[in-house]
Amino acid sequence: MNDYEQFISNIKKKTRIDLSLYKEAQMKRRLTSLYQKRHASSFMDFYRALCEKDELLQEFLDRFTLNVSEFYRNRSKWIELEEQILVPMLKKKHSLKIWCAACSTGEEPYTMAMILAQFLPLKNIRILATDIDDTVLKKARKGVYGERELQELPLHMKIKYFTYREGLYYLSEDIKNTVVFKKHDLLQDPFQNNYDLIVCRNVFIYFTDVAKHALYEKMSQSLKKGGVLFVGSTEQIFNTGSYGLTCSLPFFYRKE
Numbered sequence: 001m002n003d004y005e006q007f008i009s010n011i012k013k014k015t016r017i018d019l020s021l022y023k024e025a026q027m028k029r030r031l032t033s034l035y036q037k038r039h040a041s042s043f044m045d046f047y048r049a050l051c052e053k054d055e056l057l058q059e060f061l062d063r064f065t066l067n068v069s070e071f072y073r074n075r076s077k078w079i080e081l082e083e084q085i086l087v088p089m090l091k092k093k094h095s096l097k098i099w100c101a102a103c104s105t106g107e108e109p110y111t112m113a114m115i116l117a118q119f120l121p122l123k124n125i126r127i128l129a130t131d132i133d134d135t136v137l138k139k140a141r142k143g144v145y146g147e148r149e150l151q152e153l154p155l156h157m158k159i160k161y162f163t164y165r166e167g168l169y170y171l172s173e174d175i176k177n178t179v180v181f182k183k184h185d186l187l188q189d190p191f192q193n194n195y196d197l198i199v200c201r202n203v204f205i206y207f208t209d210v211a212k213h214a215l216y217e218k219m220s221q222s223l224k225k226g227g228v229l230f231v232g233s234t235e236q237i238f239n240t241g242s243y244g245l246t247c248s249l250p251f252f253y254r255k256e
């Protein structure tokens, strides 16, 4: 085993995270710059340091993928989601089972809640939001954001659902209460079934083709018939038929 292979094997034993399912060149680049900053000389040298210092392990867990997110990220896609996917779904039923996977600091599930609140009473909205990273989930539960994360949010929603204090925006408890955050590893943990909508954006880009293939299959199985998978704007799925999906609009895939 080379240095990197030894590292990923040890990290899996220590944290359950399987780095072999993440694109190797990209992951090596991120981790090399991280370990060089901490004056380690190799992956295994870095691993030994992680075992000695909890804060280094935490830093690794926080940084092995990017956590950047924002409300209404790629705004035109959220408008399509509302008008062409959610409105027709809501004509047929008055509550939807929704999962925002790899939700980072919560902007996506909260965007979803604010969109749904235009059509449904808040008590009918319940969204599961998951991520592998405890630190981002803690931040998501707090619901406190800076200007940058809100830059795409429509003004009427900003006014209705946020309180501004000393440079920060505090999300209303009403919206916060519609989302349940849980730790979940997309590559290892079981999925629930019968979803009307799965939002999983800007995380497939990190995974190997083998991991993506397995994930598309599992996500398709988790959707009910007619349910939709919403992916990131660089994450087109090919061979949709082999997963039982059809592309209903770019970046929206419907379970057949």
Ligand SMILES: C[S@@+](CC[C@H](N)C(=O)[O-])C[C@H]1O[C@@H](n2cnc3c(N)ncnc32)[C@H](O)[C@@H]1O
Pocket: 065, 066, 067, 068, 069, 070, 073, 101, 102, 103, 104, 105, 108, 130, 131, 132, 133, 136, 184, 185, 186, 187, 200, 201, 202, 203, 232
């Ligand atoms: C770039 S952010 C995307 C956030 C949000 N979905 C968006 O598009 O704005 C990627 C997120 O994927 C999470 N992630 C990485 N690997 C994961 C895995 N195996 N299971 C679940 N989440 C994962 C990271 O912790 C990070 O919060």
